[in-house]
Amino acid sequence: MNFRRMVWLVPPVALLAAVAYAHNAICDCFDNGDNTITCEGGFSDGGKAVGVPVRVLDGAGKVLIEGAMSAQSDFKFPKPKVDYRVVFDGGEGHIVTIDGRDIAK
């Protein structure tokens, strides 16, 4: 048994995360019409996505904006002038990527 991994799993925070992430990650975004975009996240059991990292990348994969879901499980950012995609990073197996071209008002 890998001792280090076992220790890493024991802290309560890690256990909570494991419970939440047993469910599907869901994220969707809309264009507010004022040059800002709002993305909302959550889990299929109704669990909040508070603190889940969100990254906005350009076409080449360069990080344009980096942040995290708010207490309301959403994230608002200025609409990039270039092609972009939004990555909701709920951890391994729970990453949702949304193409900026699919984000409507």
Place this chain on the structure above:
Amino acid sequence: MGPAEAHFQLLYTPEAALKEAAAVPLAIVFSHPFDNGFTMAMGKPEAFYVVAQRGDGEPKRTDLMQYLEPIEWAGSDGTSKAAAFLAHPPRNITRSLGDYTFVLQPAPYYEKNEDKYIQQYTKTVINIGGIPGNWDEPLGLPVEVVPLDKPYANWVGGVFRAVVLADGKPVPHAEIEVEYLNHEPMIDAHKFDPEGKVTAPQEAFSTLSIRANAAGEVMIGLPKAGWWGIAALNLKEGAKHQGKRLSVDAVLWLKATDMKK
């Protein structure tokens, strides 16, 4: 002898579980959903709104009265037409993930055959994106059917449960009518699909009459894909409207989906 058809307030939209945000069209028709032959004329609804909730967030109520469009709706017999309403709320009303409970409080309808009025508080619950919200919460209506199972996520062959409330309290042994929406509404054509999906072998199968149990709970099976309506009748004993009896009813719509690849 005429068939004992049940009156049902329709609050119809084609999809109950949307993969992603979209504008949600609604048809508001007072009908008999199993045969939909005769459609009753509606007055202007007293209230029409949606209560949305994403996950554990705060519920958000949006008034929809401004989106009511008066129309004439045709019954499936192709001859009778009656006043009804459509609504096309814009996409930004339903662009967040979560549950949306549409609520209609129609004007009381005068039923001449029984010399009484009928008013059906009606709810249709849909979901966007799969994040649940307030589908199981009472909305504080005078009468309502509160789901015990998600109304938008039901497999054919499963069961659906709900509890009947009047003034927030369960109604033991409430009188219930259940109907299958046999003729699909065609929103743009303002009529029902003349082709029904099933045929009743005998009149007792058009409207399934059941009772809630002693705790006010209802359970129905879902043998066929599509919308099913549960109507709890006359939940306010002694209610009157313009000097006549008023049956204050609660209706809930739920959708069953085929299990397939």
